[in-house]
Amino acid sequence: MSTGNGSGRGAAGNGHGARLRLKLRIWRQAGPDEPGGFLDVDAHDIPEDCSFLEMLDIVNERLIDDDIEPITFAHDCREGICGTCGVMINGRPHGPESATATCQLHMRKFRDGDEIVIEPFRAASFPVVKDLMVDRRAFDRIIESGGYISAPTGTAPDANEIPVPKDVADFAMDAAACIGCGACVAACPNSAAQLFTAAKLGHLNVLPQGQPERWRRAEAMVETMESFFGSCTNHGECTEACPKEISLDFIAVLNRDYLKAKVKNRRLASQT
Amino acid sequence: MTVLDARVPEGPIADKWDNHKFSVKLVNPANKRRFKILVVGTGLAGASAAASLAELGYKVEAFTFHDSPRRAHSIAAQGGINAAKNYRNDGDSVYRLFYDTVKGGDYRSREANVYRLSQVSLNIIDQCAAQGVPFAREYGGLLANRSFGGAQVSRTFYARGQTGQQLLLGAYQAMASQIAAGGVTLHNRADVLDIVVKDGEAVGIVTRDLLTGEVRAHSGHAVVLATGGYGNVYYLSTNAMNCNVTAAWRAHRRGATFANPCYTQIHPTCIPASDEFQSKLTLMSESLRNDGRIWVPRNMDDARAAADIGDADRYYFLEEKYPAFGNLVPRDVASRNAKTVVDQGLGVGPLRNGVYLDFADVIARDGEQVVREKYGNLFDMYERITGENPYRSPMRIYPATHYTMGGLWVDYNLMTNVPGLYALGECNFSDHGANRLGASALMQGLADGYFVLPYTIGDYLAPKLAEAPVPTDDPAFAAAVAEVDDRTRGWLAKRGTRSVDHYHRELGKIVWEYCGMARNRTGLEKALSEIPALREEFRANVKVLGSADSTNQSLEQVNRVDDFMEMAELKVRDALHREESCGGHFREEHQTPEGEALRDDENFAYVAAWDWQGPDRPQELVKEPLTFENVKPTQRSYK
């Protein structure tokens, strides 16, 4: 299929308007401690121009018509930035398209007749809330433990008093692009949260503003992470699944800073 | 009858804020921990307020319906944040940003508030840079700027196309550090469904836990709402799906006047809707108008592909009508002109509901690589959504609801007319008049939260030092809790036939059709008969399945849609009463011979604040007159 359509006004275009019939297997689970199982849905007449979540909207409208409670799934911005959405689609977090969150995945990536298995992100630290929705609060705990630069309101010097080399700012921004969706954890055979944690550490620890708390931050965040999540054995599945393509390089930064931090913090502690 | 006192300080405009900061009452540092402040909403405005108040020593409880504060809708802002830093040496100043904002708002904002906003814009950038917000930088390491939304100076700071995300993460992290320090207690997945008012003062809120359904009262010395805008009254908008008016609307029903609900901003560059299933519209950053050219084929029946249509057959309607500003006219002007050509039958795309935004010229001039560096992520996003490659063929765009200038009325201290109840960020009406300039919402949210409320709230709290918060077993709380519980459970008993979304969509169609980009008396009156009818049907026939004691997204949504149903009616009435055109409010009856908005300063230079009179009587109009001592109102002209 050519993506350059230039199709002018008419509806003729490049296949806009095609409809799909899909065999859906959707995970249903009434609550955190309830047993779960699959619901089979024959989803006919699905417009290929709709997004994956709009496909679920359509399915839900039909379920409601049949007096069946609609499927619970998390979503909000529907433009790939809030990090609220995220399900396993045929075993892959956020589905088949790389660098794409579930809400940005469109049905034209599927074919008529496809079977699609839809499940919640699976990880011990992300308990299922209901159906496809999980609880990712453990991520917030990691941030609270040190994922910030202490700069109480009103204390800041003029913004241009702290120059930041452009490549450093760009590197920090590459890391800061993380949307906190949790796909990295869901993709990891060990349910490790290294990529998420490294993204925040990578962002803050390379900036000049982040230096005063650098070692304290590294130690606190890594240890909080380890208290919730599994350990990283360098599979690299996380970065494959990540909708923002956060690089494994940041995990290297995390490992380096953590090791150094252990030494430095011990030294500092022994001085006091 | 409610009387509104804006409490604008005396003195020359440039001294008002300093004078005011000196004259407001202070709470001594050791006493701050004796005050509990409830902050509802943890977007830019709420998170910055919660963090700053806790740093001062106040005890803060923060509430969000999201699972994490980082998900607030502020995260989606792309383009940037304004500040009068004048780092580019191009003639910017606090006064110029003030002037541009008052003019851009079409002379319907309060001068004193706008001036203060412009003053504190300087501190915001300092604050955010210190937090590590990765703003774009020049090679020398200093901050980069761009010109945004037609501004004549480069005063916009940005972090790639993710400025809102980075600013929100900065505020969220500041709040996270206060959570760790014990200054902020966070209640996530807590849906605020009522505001509790006792003896005329705000004393607390009622929440429903979105996981367990538990309805609970919370009390504090003051309540701060930072709950965002009401753009989703249109159903389709660029807002996140869960944005809603509920907290502000419930405050309105408890006595807070709601100001200028008819002012809505329609953003010109969004991806057009593609079908009934469409759940939201996606914004394509305004920065694209710096390089893209907007056109439609001159001939209604021209079925050729865009590239095959020669220049003579293209109608570059903005460039032709506004040679000086061209494609960079303000948002309202760009939007209205797109509507005009589409209404004339000149629209493009399968549903003929868009206009072209064409990059062929800039690609030819600068090369694809340069364009990719500037806009790569936006082009990718467009392709993901539409399946079309904008490097090869033009984007199709159409205006969509984006921002709401109206909101809860607040005085200079950001307090509503209900003592102890504050409103910050998009949910107040304060700074943008009838039209907001690009990159100014982020500025306002952070100004309110970091630099205004922390100073002004002491004025209300200081005299209350000896008072404990009203206990939650007070009858005022018990009644509010019971009301929320009954209302929520009531939906399950309806056993109607149509879904919540169905009614929301129907409401959106009416509001968009008659109270969208252009309004007229006939249409507005039609809406005023259709909305109550739809509301009645909705209340009798909506179908909500499941239980009230566990996660139930339809139940979350039904309360919100119910509030939109009431709010929509007020919005239309406000639009009907305002017999003039200004900014985002375009009444077809009031236009210049060239088709531009025609203000009526003699009769409408006021804030229209609506006062709740009970469920069975229409709100009463209370006016706050606007005076312009510094910026002389002129007819906006972009020719």
Ligand SMILES: Cc1cc2nc3c(=O)[nH]c(=O)nc-3n(C[C@H](O)[C@H](O)[C@H](O)COP(=O)(O)OP(=O)(O)OC[C@H]3O[C@@H](n4cnc5c(N)ncnc54)[C@H](O)[C@@H]3O)c2cc1C
């Ligand atoms: C796509 C898009 C792009 C934009 N780009 C720009 C830009 O480039 N520059 C710019 O200046 N502006 C931009 N804006 C506007 C700007 O993003 C918003 O106006 C601003 O972020 C609003 O911030 P806020 O803190 O007021 O509200 P929000 O960020 O919407 O936060 C609202 C908070 O309130 C909570 N909440 C709401 N109701 C309840 C309730 N009942 N109970 C509990 N919690 C509740 C939510 O959970 C959330 O935490 C853009 C807007 C959109 C839609």
Ligand code: SF4
């Ligand atoms: S690192 Fe990627 S996958 Fe993990 S939370 Fe961040 S954005 Fe999601």
Ligand code: FES
């Ligand atoms: S819904 Fe926000 S990232 Fe998908």
